Amino acid sequence: MTAVEAGQVTAAANALERAFITREPCDPVAEFLGAVDIDAAYRTQQVLTERRIAQGARVVGRKIGLTSEAVQKQIGVDRPDFGVLFDDMRYDSDELIPISRLLQPKAEAEVAFLLKNDILDGSDPVTVRNAVAYAFPALEIVDSRIADWRIGITDTVADNASSGVFVIGGTGTPLDRVEPAEVMMSMRRGGYVVSEGTGRACLGDPLNALAWLAATAIEFGSPLRAGDLVLSGALGPMVPVRPGDVFVADITPLGSVTARFTQREEQK
Numbered sequence: 001m002t003a004v005e006a007g008q009v010t011a012a013a014n015a016l017e018r019a020f021i022t023r024e025p026c027d028p029v030a031e032f033l034g035a036v037d038i039d040a041a042y043r044t045q046q047v048l049t050e051r052r053i054a055q056g057a058r059v060v061g062r063k064i065g066l067t068s069e070a071v072q073k074q075i076g077v078d079r080p081d082f083g084v085l086f087d088d089m090r091y092d093s094d095e096l097i098p099i100s101r102l103l104q105p106k107a108e109a110e111v112a113f114l115l116k117n118d119i120l121d122g123s124d125p126v127t128v129r130n131a132v133a134y135a136f137p138a139l140e141i142v143d144s145r146i147a148d149w150r151i152g153i154t155d156t157v158a159d160n161a162s163s164g165v166f167v168i169g170g171t172g173t174p175l176d177r178v179e180p181a182e183v184m185m186s187m188r189r190g191g192y193v194v195s196e197g198t199g200r201a202c203l204g205d206p207l208n209a210l211a212w213l214a215a216t217a218i219e220f221g222s223p224l225r226a227g228d229l230v231l232s233g234a235l236g237p238m239v240p241v242r243p244g245d246v247f248v249a250d251i252t253p254l255g256s257v258t259a260r261f262t263q264r265e266e267q268k
Helices: 003-022 038-054 069-075 125-130 153-158 206-219
Strands: 059-065 081-086 090-092 106-115 132-142 165-168 184-189 192-198 229-234 246-252 255-261
Touching: 003 038, 003 153, 038 081, 038 153, 059 206, 081 153, 081 206, 106 184, 106 192, 106 206, 106 246, 125 132, 125 206, 132 206, 132 229, 132 246, 132 255, 165 255, 206 229
Parallel strands: 059 229, 090 165
Antiparallel strands: 059 081, 106 132, 106 229, 132 165, 184 192, 184 246, 246 255
16 A cells, blocks of 8 residues: 555545544545545455454454345445444344434344354355354444445445444344245334335345355455354345334344334433
């Protein structure tokens, strides 16, 4: 990386970190990284990850973003990306989530995987499937530090794949009892259905998304490990979150998961 490139990555990381701390969205960081340099965007993400770890955060897994064609169309991109899950991003089903920690949140339902083995060969479907201990119903609350969600691929990658918080439901289902591609999802807000989809909306199969992530993680020199939690990607369109909202996602046959948000003035 040249001095200029290093300075651009640092400037992008600083802008995103400032937005995270102040809860004031920033302009697109493509201003620093360009619109297509995904490698520079992941370097920016890594800088921010290292800063969070230095501040005491613990990495518990990864998230895959932009796996649903519907979500890709909403965002205006044409490929998946990935980000890091930290311990303080996780909430239990029905636990109150402080809306004040989020900027521009949107909810999406997906399948989460807990790994029991390292994945050192992301190209082998059998290895990928056998690495999964359990599948769970999950709600990811995506968020963007970029004002008005004016993001391209480098913006969202640099911004930890536009991650916010996530909620895991149930006690887990072994894969010999479910085919992730066949799951049916219905997400309600206040009792009204606001998003629907199936496992096939996630790159044809959430296990395909996991295989993509495994291969990409190996390429980046940080393979998926036993104990990692992986959010595999949206099963339908994401929906804006408002203060006081309650989302319930039924992902058959995995079960249900609930994300409940405080009013703005309330804290966890």
